[in-house]
Amino acid sequence: MNRSGGDVGPESRWGGSALLRPGVLAFTGSIGPTDAHAHHGVQIMTATTSLTVLDDHGGRHRGTEVVVPADAPHRVEIGAQEGTVVFLEPESVAGRSAHLRAVHCGWTVTAALPSTGRRLATVVDGLIEHFVPGPTSVEVSQRHPAIEDALRLLPGLVAAGPVSGTQLAARVGVSTSRLTHLFTEQIGIPLRRYVLWSRLRMAITRVQAGDDLTSAAHGAGFADSAHLTRTTREMFGLAPSVLSRHVSWDLDSTG
Missing domain, CATH: 1.10.10.60 (Homeodomain-like)
Known part of the structure; x- marks a missing residue:
C-alpha cells in the first residue's frame, strides 16, 4: 500500500523483462527513485552500482544488495541503471526467510547474491536457493x-x-x-x-x-x-x- 498517498514512482522505468510465477514477481532493468510506500511482498534488489533505500525512520540502507521486509514503509532514494528487483510472497519459505533476515540482520546484505547479467529465472532461482539452501518443495x-x-x-x-x-x-x-x-x-x-x-x-x-x-x-x-x-x-x-x-x-x- 502506498503510504504517501501519491504514485509509487516512475514505473515506466521498469521496462525490459519480467517473470511471474506463484509467489514471485521479478523485473530486470533500471531501478528509479520512488515515493514512500509499503507493500506486502518482500523486496530483494541487486544492482551493479549502489542503491540507497530510506526506511520510515530516516535510516539509509546503501549497497548493491538490499532486502526490504514485508509491509515496511520505505522509498528508493537512489536507484541504479542496471539491476534486478524480486518480490517474494512473505508466506512462502524463501520469502519468510528473507523477511526475517532483513528484520534481524539489517536491510543491506553483505553476502554476494545472484545478480544481473544472467537470465532472470536463473537469478530468481539463485536468490531462493540463497535464502533457503537445499530443496524447498516436493518434486x-x-x-x-x-x-x-x-x-x-x-x-x-x-x-x-x-x-x-x-x-x-x-x-x-x-x-x-x-x-x-x-x-x-x-x-x-x-x-x-x-x-x-x-x-x-x-x-x-x-x-x-x-x-x-x-x-x-x-x-x-x-x-x-x-x-x-x-x-x-x-x-x-x-x-x-x-x-x-x-x-x-x-x-x-x-x-
Whole structure:
C-alpha cells in the first residue's frame, strides 16, 4: 500500500523483462527513485552500482544488495541503471526467510547474491536457493494426486470468480484441512495466496493479448479494475501499469 498517498514512482522505468510465477514477481532493468510506500511482498534488489533505500525512520540502507521486509514503509532514494528487483510472497519459505533476515540482520546484505547479467529465472532461482539452501518443495513427480487435480482445476475456477477451498477439497477427494496442508507443503505458498497470484498471471496474460485493464481484471476473476489496482499496490507497491504490453513477460505457472 502506498503510504504517501501519491504514485509509487516512475514505473515506466521498469521496462525490459519480467517473470511471474506463484509467489514471485521479478523485473530486470533500471531501478528509479520512488515515493514512500509499503507493500506486502518482500523486496530483494541487486544492482551493479549502489542503491540507497530510506526506511520510515530516516535510516539509509546503501549497497548493491538490499532486502526490504514485508509491509515496511520505505522509498528508493537512489536507484541504479542496471539491476534486478524480486518480490517474494512473505508466506512462502524463501520469502519468510528473507523477511526475517532483513528484520534481524539489517536491510543491506553483505553476502554476494545472484545478480544481473544472467537470465532472470536463473537469478530468481539463485536468490531462493540463497535464502533457503537445499530443496524447498516436493518434486512435481511426488505431488499428491489431490494437489495435481487441484492444479488442473484451479485455472478455470480462478477465472470464474471466488474460489472456495471447501468446494475444491470436495472435488479432489480430501478434507479441507488436508488440502490446505498439502498445498502449502507441496506448492510452497497457501492456497488462498496461490489463487491471488494466479489471478495476477491471468490479468497479465490478457493485457499481453490486447485487453484493456477492465477486461483483463474481469477475465482474471477480479471484481473490477479497481480491485486489480488495489491488489498490485498492496502486494508490490506498484500500479497496474507494470502490466504493460511493452514488458517481455515469462509467465511461469509451475511454481
